[in-house]
Amino acid sequence: MFYALTLLASVVSLSLWYFLRNKRKLAGAVRMLFFSALGLYVLSMLFSSGSWELKWGVLARDLAWLAVIPAALSLLANRRSAFMLLLGIAALATGFMASKTQFIPESMDELENEWELLLELSEDSDVRVIQKVVDKYDLFLEPAFKMENESDTELDDYYAVEIPEQNESLLREIQDALSNAKGVDWVEDNESVSVAPIESRKLPPVNNKYKINDPDLQNQWAYASLEVNKLYDLLRNDAGKPTKKASIYILDTGVDGQHEDLKSQFFSTKSKYNKDVRGHGTHCAGIAAAVSNNGVGVASLSPDRSYISVTSIKVLSDYGVGNQRGIINGILEAADAGADVISMSLGGRSNASSQRAYTQAVDYARKAGAIVVAAAGNDGGMARDIAPANVPGLITVSAVDTLLDRASFSNSVAGLKMGVAAPGVSIFSTLPGNKYGALSGTSMATPFVAGLVGLLRSFDPDMNTEQAYQILSQTGRTTKRPVETGPLVQPDAALFFLLENR
Numbered sequence: 001m002f003y004a005l006t007l008l009a010s011v012v013s014l015s016l017w018y019f020l021r022n023k024r025k026l027a028g029a030v031r032m033l034f035f036s037a038l039g040l041y042v043l044s045m046l047f048s049s050g051s052w053e054l055k056w057g058v059l060a061r062d063l064a065w066l067a068v069i070p071a072a073l074s075l076l077a078n079r080r081s082a083f084m085l086l087l088g089i090a091a092l093a094t095g096f097m098a099s100k101t102q103f104i105p106e107s108m109d110e111l112e113n114e115w116e117l118l119l120e121l122s123e124d125s126d127v128r129v130i131q132k133v134v135d136k137y138d139l140f141l142e143p144a145f146k147m148e149n150e151s152d153t154e155l156d157d158y159y160a161v162e163i164p165e166q167n168e169s170l171l172r173e174i175q176d177a178l179s180n181a182k183g184v185d186w187v188e189d190n191e192s193v194s195v196a197p198i199e200s201r202k203l204p205p206v207n208n209k210y211k212i213n214d215p216d217l218q219n220q221w222a223y224a225s226l227e228v229n230k231l232y233d234l235l236r237n238d239a240g241k242p243t244k245k246a247s248i249y250i251l252d253t254g255v256d257g258q259h260e261d262l263k264s265q266f267f268s269t270k271s272k273y274n275k276d277v278r279g280h281g282t283h284c285a286g287i288a289a290a291v292s293n294n295g296v297g298v299a300s301l302s303p304d305r306s307y308i309s310v311t312s313i314k315v316l317s318d319y320g321v322g323n324q325r326g327i328i329n330g331i332l333e334a335a336d337a338g339a340d341v342i343s344m345s346l347g348g349r350s351n352a353s354s355q356r357a358y359t360q361a362v363d364y365a366r367k368a369g370a371i372v373v374a375a376a377g378n379d380g381g382m383a384r385d386i387a388p389a390n391v392p393g394l395i396t397v398s399a400v401d402t403l404l405d406r407a408s409f410s411n412s413v414a415g416l417k418m419g420v421a422a423p424g425v426s427i428f429s430t431l432p433g434n435k436y437g438a439l440s441g442t443s444m445a446t447p448f449v450a451g452l453v454g455l456l457r458s459f460d461p462d463m464n465t466e467q468a469y470q471i472l473s474q475t476g477r478t479t480k481r482p483v484e485t486g487p488l489v490q491p492d493a494a495l496f497f498l499l500e501n502r
Helices: 002-019 024-047 052-074 080-099 127-138 165-179 214-217 229-238 280-289 326-335 354-368 444-457 465-473 493-502
Strands: 116-122 140-143 158-161 184-191 191-194 245-250 308-314 321-323 341-344 371-375 395-401 419-424 427-431 437-438
Touching: 002 024, 002 052, 024 280, 116 165, 116 354, 127 165, 127 280, 127 321, 184 326, 184 354, 191 326, 214 395, 214 437, 229 419, 229 493, 245 280, 245 326, 245 444, 280 308, 280 427, 280 437, 308 326, 308 444, 321 326, 326 341, 326 354, 341 444, 354 371, 371 444, 371 465, 395 444, 395 465, 419 444, 427 444, 437 444, 444 465, 444 493, 465 493
Parallel strands: 245 308, 245 341, 341 371, 371 395, 395 419
Antiparallel strands: 116 158, 116 184, 140 158, 191 321, 427 437
């Protein structure tokens, strides 16, 4: 209510200030009223409960409204009756808009940084074993994960724990109390994850020697270092027909499924996943699976639509943030849907010793037949400190620059069992609304590998993660810092090796 009143007062007082600007005393009084209302409005935003990610969106909308309405009404400065009538209408509209504004999402599932803990109960226990702790701290619990084959995993024993705002300062105390309760196997933070692509300039065009007609292929410098011309020739002349069309699942901010360079290779799992406000997921989807040789946009490693298809599971908000629980549910959903490749260009800082739930999710996906690929992260540090990059059982991807050196932002994959590299600087790809642009990050390197693994899987549907990694590693190219990056994948050599050794 306080927020609505302060916004309404700000709009009305600023409009009157414009209207009375030629009457100095009245204008001065109204001006003071406006700044007082604006100050109270700011305080209402600061002290409203809810996520700042939501508040920033509301603030941007309100400031635009505050700019447009008074400016429009100022045009009626010489028409008092019309001004007052429209001011009344604007006030009603402002009040209605403000009354409908929510700083807390309608469902708890939409909260990005809530559900602070993930708790695993022993197989023969139920939530009654922690009832005293729940009652003491007013905790709220619900099953954390959804999957079709509960017998294949222990994730059905996990609960998400929500701590009320008044007890959030007691997080570690609550975690210790839960950990020490009889019947509890494990408690860990529901860690935050995010995407942070680096805006990049488009590099100078390169010679299109690939014998396909995508006009923006000239902007895809990475294809020279990946020797994609050799890959296309192999696919045209010697590879034969694929066994199946492999499915690549992009776990991200969503994907614009109607993009001109994706839609004929895109299939929908849920309509709510088929839009992308931020653009990150669409960019990744284009790298992995843009439709090649269709006369528009960019190309992917697959020269036509015979080899792969792509879809989206939205696990991050429109702001590009999420949490561990959401990512894991995305992995489970993709695995249950029959994904061949799961591509995750996301991550957050994490202690590698606390990846029990992530590890079980990746194991579940592997049992279902999926190969999971994840970004190393953009901290310029170590991927072993980033989840899900540090989770055993998946392929972690670092980024190299145009000189085939580790990109300055890329985390090192040293110490991880399955690390490889792909280009990740100034990568030109699809953006929502039939647009295109260049971004940098290990987020961009990851779908190169996902697209390649999808291509390999189209010829060998039974290939598992270890086999895929061995092919990528043995046929990869040595970079300037091989321990830090892993081998740079070479699509032509990888496919040739697979075909020769089937």
